Amino acid sequence: MSQLTIVLSIFGINIAYVTIFTLRLILVIKGRRGAASSLAIVEVFIYLSGLQLVLENLSSPVHMLSYCIGFGCGVYMGSRIEEKLALGYSVVQVISDSLHTSLPNKLREHGYGVTVWNGEGRNGPRLIMQVLVKRNNERKLLACIESMAPKAFVVSHEPRHIRGGFWAKLLEK
The missing domain is CATH 1.20.58 (Methane Monooxygenase Hydroxylase; Chain G, domain 1)
Structure with missing residues (x-):
């Protein structure tokens, strides 16, 4: 050789x-x-x-x-x-700069499950959204958020355990 x-x-x-x-x-x-x-x-x-x-x-x-x-x-x-x-799932947390945004409904119209609650930021009240997404769809979701709410603060991470909620029946399959 x-x-x-x-x-x-x-x-x-x-x-x-x-x-x-x-x-x-x-x-x-x-x-x-x-x-x-x-x-x-x-x-x-x-x-x-x-x-x-x-x-x-x-x-x-x-x-x-x-x-x-x-x-x-x-x-x-x-x-x-x-x-x-892109195995698994990501949790994407979105914090808008206002309580008055149609982003949760727009994301739901695109098929995403969105949980929403009010929060308090440095400059006042904020709407906080949490979205569970398959990792292979995460970029599409992030692009969607960027186009609809370019000033939103966005963080994503991988969950270690998922149980119950909107995705429960989908995850069992």
């Missing part, structure tokens, strides 16, 4: 291994144990194949550099893939 082939193999194997490792870790965090376990089998096979190749060529700085660069690229690729998959 030529040196270039070894370097490219180490690089490619490490990208594949670390990409799968990153996705598996995210699946575990999201509670998808079955999918994570299946990925773990593939991950370990690739890892052992790559480890053998790396250990046989450990004395070369070029091979070690190839391993390191492949590792970094694998983390990047895994995170990009997860971003595209």
Whole structure:
């Protein structure tokens, strides 16, 4: 096997291994144990194949550099893939600059479940809205909010546990 082939193999194997490792870790965090376990089998096979190749060529700085660069690229690729998959849900909290806004109703017209309550901000009363959305629809929701209420303060985060409410029956499916 030529040196270039070894370097490219180490690089490619490490990208594949670390990409799968990153996705598996995210699946575990999201509670998808079955999918994570299946990925773990593939991950370990690739890892052992790559480890053998790396250990046989450990004395070369070029091979070690190839391993390191492949590792970094694998983390990047895994995170990009997860971003595209957009597994799970997000909670988007919207704080308007006024109590008098039609934003909750407009969001409901677009099919979003919106919970609303009054709050108090630095400069007076505010309307606070909370919207649960599938992560793959979050950007669409944020664009919708931006177009309808460009001055609104918006924060999103991932919930760890969801029970009851508007989404309860949808989540059970």
